[in-house]
Amino acid sequence: MNMQKTVHEAIEFEGIGLHTGVNTRIRVNPAAADKGIVFTRADNGRQEIPLSPERVVSTQNNSALGVNGNKILTVEHLLSSLYGLGIDNAFIEVYGPEIPILDGSAKPFVREILNAGLEDQDQPKKYIQVMRPVRVEDGDRYAQLDPGPEFRVEFVISYDHPLLSYQRREFRFADQDFAREISPARTFGFYNEVEQLRKMGLAKGGGLENVVVIGEDGVMNPEGMRFKDEPVRHKILDCLGDLMIVGTRIVGEYRGYKSGHKLNHDLLVALMSDKENYQIVEAV
Ligand SMILES: [Zn+2]
Structure with a gap:
């Protein structure tokens, strides 16, 4: 059976945001089965932002998620990495307004996530x-x-x-x-x-x-x-x-x-x- 997956351990990334130009650090943490991918602005209130089309607050040259004025820009390359690697659950702490752009691709996310390893969970994928x-x-x-x-x-x-x-x-x-x-x-x-x-x-x-x-x-x-x-x-x-x-x-x-x-x-x-x-x- 195809089981849900999360990351084996927390992984950090740091770098400039493509649109804001602000240097930001993020931490991709393991999360329990059926939790899904959840973002939080760890520098500002820590309100959880679960994935949902209803949380999209901008699609102008990037995809931004937000809730109650807390916004996270350029989530798409990190999310693509999670999609591509088959990761279902992760808790992503973001210490700033945007996911780092790194080299402009998803390669650095994929490399570090694979280095940390993936973990099978006890629930089937949905x-x-x-x-x-x-x-x-x-x-x-x-x-x-x-x-x-x-x-x-x-x-x-x-x-x-x-x-x-x-x-x-x-x-x-x-x-x-x-x-x-x-x-x-x-x-x-x-x-x-x-x-x-x-x-x-x-x-x-x-x-x-x-x-x-x-x-x-x-x-x-x-x-x-x-x-x-x-x-x-x-x-x-x-x-x-x-x-x-x-x-x-x-x-x-x-x-x-x-x-x-x-x-x-x-x-x-x-x-x-x-x-x-x-x-x-x-x-x-
Ligand atoms: Zn892109």
């Missing part, structure tokens, strides 16, 4: 099984979930830039190793949008050490891309993290066309809005 198609759109962008025998992602990105005019990739846990194929893919952004983001109070901690910056003539980072299709891989990484906010893993097929944090969030809200759309199942 899943949300998609029972009928759910789709959200915004212009030509869409995100959709269809019933299917396992979790599968198909993602297409298309930007008005020769380097990123079309990238498509599929991901299934059965075919690919999340740690090797998806977790190293870094956040990316366009150089000509940096000014605009900064004016909006975002990307204050961004730089070539944590973002793949794409300029008119190509990638500006001296080391180049980690994969030829690193951007669409990162969108799959983000997608797993955004979907984890529903509280547990999904059994079904996700398709995204130019999707992002907002559409992924809208998709979860649409999925949960009607009990006919899904059912909670236990691993057998």
Whole structure:
């Protein structure tokens, strides 16, 4: 039987937040079976923030969770790591307003969590099984979930830039190793949008050490891309993290066309809005 998992021991991460520019420390602690993934602002009241689409307070260039004015920005890369590694329960203490961006990917989270080890628990895993198609759109962008025998992602990105005019990739846990194929893919952004983001109070901690910056003539980072299709891989990484906010893993097929944090969030809200759309199942 497929049992729930938590981390074997507490793991700490520290670093600058991509959007706030604030240096923050977090601790990922083991948690009991059926507790789920729970965040807390350990520097401010310690109120618990369990995963739920209702706790999403911003989807502007990141996914932020919050309750009663306590906000935690950029949870998606850490959540993606937990999704990818099969971790069901963890208590995450955050000593600041944002999860550290580290190198812009999920690789450092995955490496340290695997170093600490995972622990099987005494309860079977739970899943949300998609029972009928759910789709959200915004212009030509869409995100959709269809019933299917396992979790599968198909993602297409298309930007008005020769380097990123079309990238498509599929991901299934059965075919690919999340740690090797998806977790190293870094956040990316366009150089000509940096000014605009900064004016909006975002990307204050961004730089070539944590973002793949794409300029008119190509990638500006001296080391180049980690994969030829690193951007669409990162969108799959983000997608797993955004979907984890529903509280547990999904059994079904996700398709995204130019999707992002907002559409992924809208998709979860649409999925949960009607009990006919899904059912909670236990691993057998
Ligand atoms: Zn991301």
